[in-house]
Amino acid sequence: MRSRSLRRPETLVPLASVTIMIVAFAMIPAYTDAAIAPFDVYNTFQIFARLGLLALALGLTMIAGEFDLSVVGTYALGGMLAVQAGQEHWVYGLLAAVAAGGVIGLVQGGVIAGLKLPSMPVTLATYITLLGLTSALSGGLTKTYSNPSVTLWVDQTVLTFFSPRSLLTLGLFLLAAVVLAVTRWGRELRAIGGDRRASQVAGVRVGRLIVGTFMLSGMLSALGGSLLSFSLGSANPDPGVQPLIVAAAAALLGGLSLAGGRGNALGLLGGIMAVALLAEIVTVAALPGYVTQLFFAGLLGVIVVIDAPDLHRALLRQRTRLRPERNPASMPITTRELS
Amino acid sequence: MNNLLSAPARPEAPATERAGRRSRTEIIIVVVVVLAVLAAIVAGLSTPRFATVANAKAIITSASLVGIAALGLTLITIGGSAVSLAISPSVAAVGMIFLSAQSLGLAPALVLAIAGGTLITGLQGAVIGYAAANPVLLTIATSFAIAGLATGISGGETVSPTGTGYDRLNATPGGVALSVYALVGLTLILEWLLRRTAFGRTLYLIGENRRAAWTAGLPVGRTTTVAWLAAGALFAVTAAFTAAFNTSANVNLGGTLTFDAIAAVLAGGTPISGGRGSALRTLAGAVLIAAVSDILLLRGYSTGVQIMVKGLIVLIVVILVHLHAKGRNA
Numbered sequence: 001m002r003s004r005s006l007r008r009p010e011t012l013v014p015l016a017s018v019t020i021m022i023v024a025f026a027m028i029p030a031y032t033d034a035a036i037a038p039f040d041v042y043n044t045f046q047i048f049a050r051l052g053l054l055a056l057a058l059g060l061t062m063i064a065g066e067f068d069l070s071v072v073g074t075y076a077l078g079g080m081l082a083v084q085a086g087q088e089h090w091v092y093g094l095l096a097a098v099a100a101g102g103v104i105g106l107v108q109g110g111v112i113a114g115l116k117l118p119s120m121p122v123t124l125a126t127y128i129t130l131l132g133l134t135s136a137l138s139g140g141l142t143k144t145y146s147n148p149s150v151t152l153w154v155d156q157t158v159l160t161f162f163s164p165r166s167l168l169t170l171g172l173f174l175l176a177a178v179v180l181a182v183t184r185w186g187r188e189l190r191a192i193g194g195d196r197r198a199s200q201v202a203g204v205r206v207g208r209l210i211v212g213t214f215m216l217s218g219m220l221s222a223l224g225g226s227l228l229s230f231s232l233g234s235a236n237p238d239p240g241v242q243p244l245i246v247a248a249a250a251a252l253l254g255g256l257s258l259a260g261g262r263g264n265a266l267g268l269l270g271g272i273m274a275v276a277l278l279a280e281i282v283t284v285a286a287l288p289g290y291v292t293q294l295f296f297a298g299l300l301g302v303i304v305v306i307d308a309p310d311l312h313r314a315l316l317r318q319r320t321r322l323r324p325e326r327n328p329a330s331m332p333i334t335t336r337e338l339s
Numbered sequence: 340m341n342n343l344l345s346a347p348a349r350p351e352a353p354a355t356e357r358a359g360r361r362s363r364t365e366i367i368i369v370v371v372v373v374l375a376v377l378a379a380i381v382a383g384l385s386t387p388r389f390a391t392v393a394n395a396k397a398i399i400t401s402a403s404l405v406g407i408a409a410l411g412l413t414l415i416t417i418g419g420s421a422v423s424l425a426i427s428p429s430v431a432a433v434g435m436i437f438l439s440a441q442s443l444g445l446a447p448a449l450v451l452a453i454a455g456g457t458l459i460t461g462l463q464g465a466v467i468g469y470a471a472a473n474p475v476l477l478t479i480a481t482s483f484a485i486a487g488l489a490t491g492i493s494g495g496e497t498v499s500p501t502g503t504g505y506d507r508l509n510a511t512p513g514g515v516a517l518s519v520y521a522l523v524g525l526t527l528i529l530e531w532l533l534r535r536t537a538f539g540r541t542l543y544l545i546g547e548n549r550r551a552a553w554t555a556g557l558p559v560g561r562t563t564t565v566a567w568l569a570a571g572a573l574f575a576v577t578a579a580f581t582a583a584f585n586t587s588a589n590v591n592l593g594g595t596l597t598f599d600a601i602a603a604v605l606a607g608g609t610p611i612s613g614g615r616g617s618a619l620r621t622l623a624g625a626v627l628i629a630a631v632s633d634i635l636l637l638r639g640y641s642t643g644v645q646i647m648v649k650g651l652i653v654l655i656v657v658i659l660v661h662l663h664a665k666g667r668n669a
Contacts, residue, residue, distance in 0.1 A: 067475070111654075117661050120421060120475065121611040125654035128598055132647025140642055237643070241424070245479050258473045290495075293487035300480035310471035 010255035010263050014270030017253045021277035032285045038160050040280060045166040046155070047276040050231075052169040052269075053224030055247040055254075056176060057217040059268045062251055063180075064213045065193035065260025066119040070108065071221040072244045073130030074101050078222030079229035080134045080237060083145045086226075090150045094226050101222025102215050104130070109214030113207040135237045144234045151233040165227050170269075172220070177265035189213065194261025249300040250275040258307060275299075364666040368659050375655075379631070386637050394633065396515060402603075402629035403518040404577055404584075406622060408596055409603035410522075410529055411460075411573030413621045414566040417533065419546035419613030420467050420474040422601050423567075425482035426574055427593025429459050432489045433575045434582035434592045438500045445504030449579060456575025457568050459485065464567020469560035471549070482597075489590050497589040508583035518580045522622070525573065529618035542566055546613030595646075602628055605653045608660050615664070628652065 025044075029035050054075055061068040078097035086093015108126055112119050145151065154165045162170075180186035191199040192206050200206050229235040254271025256263035278299070282292045305311065383389045408426055415423055437452035463481050467474045510517050533539035541562045545552040553559045577596070582588045607624025609616025628649055635645045 069475075111658065115658060115661060116665075117658065118612060121605060121657045122654065124422075124598075124601060125605070125650050125657055127650070128602060128653060129647050129650030132643050132645065132650055134643070136641055136643030136647055138643075241479070241482070245483055248476055248479060252476075258476065288491075290487040290490040293483045293490070297480045297482075297484035297487060300476065301484065304472050304476045304480060305466060305470060308466070308470035308472035310469065314470070 009257075010267045013255040014253060014267040014274070017274040018270040018277075021274040021281075025277045025281055028281060028284055034284050034286075036284075040284060041161045042157060042163070043283070044273075044276045044280040045162055045170075046231075047279050048272055049163070049166040049169045050228055051224075051243065051246055051250060051275065052166075052173065052272050053220045053227070054243055055250040055272050056173065056265070056268060057220040057224070058244075058247045059251045059254065059256055059263065059265075060176075060189070060213055060220075061119070061217050062256045062258070062260060063193050063263050064189050064210060065196065066112065066210065066213070067258070068108075068119065068123050068214065068217050069244065070104070070123040070126040070130060071217060071247065072239060072241070073127040073134070074104055074218050074221040075225035075228075075243060076134045076235075076237060076239050077101075077104075077130050077137075078225030079235040079239075080137055080143065080225075081222070082226030082229045083143045083235040084137065086150075086230075087146060090147065090230065094223070097222040097226040098219050101218035101220070103218075104222075105215035105218030106211060108218070109211035112214065113210040131238060138235070138237045140237060142234050142236050145229060145232075148233065150230050154227060154230045165231055168227070169224075173265055173269045177269070180265050185209070185212075190261050190263075192261075193259075245300065246275055246279075246296060249296055249303070252300065252303040252307070364662050368663055368666075371655075371659060379634075382634055383630070386634050389634060389637055394637075398629045398633050399519050399626065400516045401633070402625040403516060403522040404581055405596065405599045405603055405629070406522045406625035407518070407525060407580070408574050408577040409600040409607075409621045409625050410525055410618055411570035411577075412600045412604050413529070413607075413609060413616060413618055414533075414542070414570050414573075415464075415474070416604055416609055416611060417546050417613055417616050418542045418563055418566045419549055420464075420563060420567070421611055421613070422475065422604075423460070423463070423478040423570070424475060424597055425460075425463065425478040425485060426597040426600050427595070428482045428485040428489065428590070429456060429571070429574050429593070430578040430581060430596055431588065431590050431592040432459065432485050433578035434585075434588035435489060435493060435498045437575075437579045437582050438498050438505065438588050441500045441502030441505055444502070445507055448502075448504065452579050453572050453575040456578060457571040460571025460574060461564060461568035464564045464570070465560070467567065468563030486590055493590070495590070497587050499587050505579075505583040505586075508580055521576060521580070522625075525576070526618045526622045533617060538562060538565060543614055546615075548614070599628070599649075602649050602653045606656050608656060610660050610664060611657070624656075 025040075026036070028040075054071055057071045057074075058068055078101055081097040081100055082090075082093035084093070085096035104126065108119075108122060111117060112122055155163045158164060158167060180189065188199065188204045188209055191202070191204055192209055196206060225235075250272040251263075251268060252258075252271070253274050254263060254268035256268065256271075275296075278295060279292065282295065388394055408430065412423060412426065415421070433452050433456040436455045437448055440448035440451045443451070459481075463474075463477060466472050466477060508517055512520070533542065541552070541557050544555075544557060545559055545562055549559060578592070581592060581596075585592065603625040604616070604621050605611065605624070606627055607616070607620035607622070609620055609624075631648060631652065632645045635648060
């Protein structure tokens, strides 16, 4: 039982990627002049905290068989709201950001579930709208957060390796892992990602579940953006597409599938840690910025190609064709049965 | 032969039976569209300096660069590969090639640029066409790869033109920018390709149902690759015009072009799921967005508000197109 569950992609992919990255990380002294300091581990967790909630938000919608492109828009808006509404007290900023994320998710989920629209164009339109809204709120400028004690608090070192920000992100991941594994909501989420019609027939309230997932996704991205703004002491109206790319790579390395229905929060955690370790390795080895871009591009490209359905079919066809076959006419049928 | 080449006639639906069922959605859609058009006319006429010839030229000129790239994206979307998120970096890379090849003369530089753009985008199309890789994620990855390579090769520097031939692309024959003629001409060619050629009809079928097209023995991989190759050529044309206009090119030359082009395609009413849409619709979408941005600009709204309204237009059109398609299928 145990060995079988290890071979499943949602366990195998994150386990393999984390292991490779940890080995590469531990071997840093072998190929650079730098030694590993506890600060490097701390920094890896800081990178994790920067992306973790965004990847979790995207990952939850991916498990449900959707793809929420708007997470980066909500991330930017959340960060901006946290700074602008939180000048007096950080709680107001956090509440404003999370509430806005919830409302955005409610509207998007409502449109997607209510009208049975594909999530890509809707969340793309929301993404553009949110970037515009964030830019309009800030006048297109980076806003500074004039409460340095909050900035110092979220990034202070705890237990050598962590900060309150990375511990909070880790905590939310563990919570998500328990909820996804144990509760009915978690099982139903995977069910609607796997086969929506069948789960509808089986009595899952698909519409409600999708709205809830998008609300959660919006709140998590907004929270991630707020924490980042608090940490940086400023909010940037346009984070660019890089966070989305990295979050998508992390989700795929975490064993999630674009087709939906597959994955769990612990695998996702592994995927993000792999990405964070890679980013830290590039930093420690002092490689130029574009090399990081090429690394991530290669990583994501390889996963996307491996995940491509027709590639499997073509390989299978090739393998079938290599076998000695007396009657070539029967080949297509064999292929179809195999796939 | 003529019959074979013409567009398949649409069987007339029994109108009376269907009208009742779809009427409510259809009425809502018509009302919304009429109201939106009225609102746009009122907003336009009440905005000072909107209804002038000079402003009309400004709108169509600003629509032309996005429009040409959006035409390329239209091919991708109709063929069922959703969108490319790598338009901006491709345009930036091709713009750099175009300007650094100016010493060879305008025509060789254009050929080089178009060849480069076709290759960059066509390779992605081959992976999507033959392996059915997810186009959104693949192009996210390639956008990183192209931007990274362009930065690495150029050393992060801005490329300056090595000759002056490029300036002929900034000509304004008859008082209208050359890019506008290019947009109109390319729209007509593309519309003909989509409606009247075997390639176009196959592309629609693949977009409608990839699996069925594959089962029917249609060349899914090849047709998708050709669509992406053509899209790459169109991105390259945009790149040449943009680079010539800016007289320099760096990694940020593409700017927000990726999302502008997607907005133009979707605002024109081409559904992202594929199988429907046309070049003319994309032209209309590009002009619509340029006109609305122009109204907002003349009324003194910030860039942020312009982007926000663009997103809302896309959202509303996506919903209306979806409701319309559902009403038709019901």
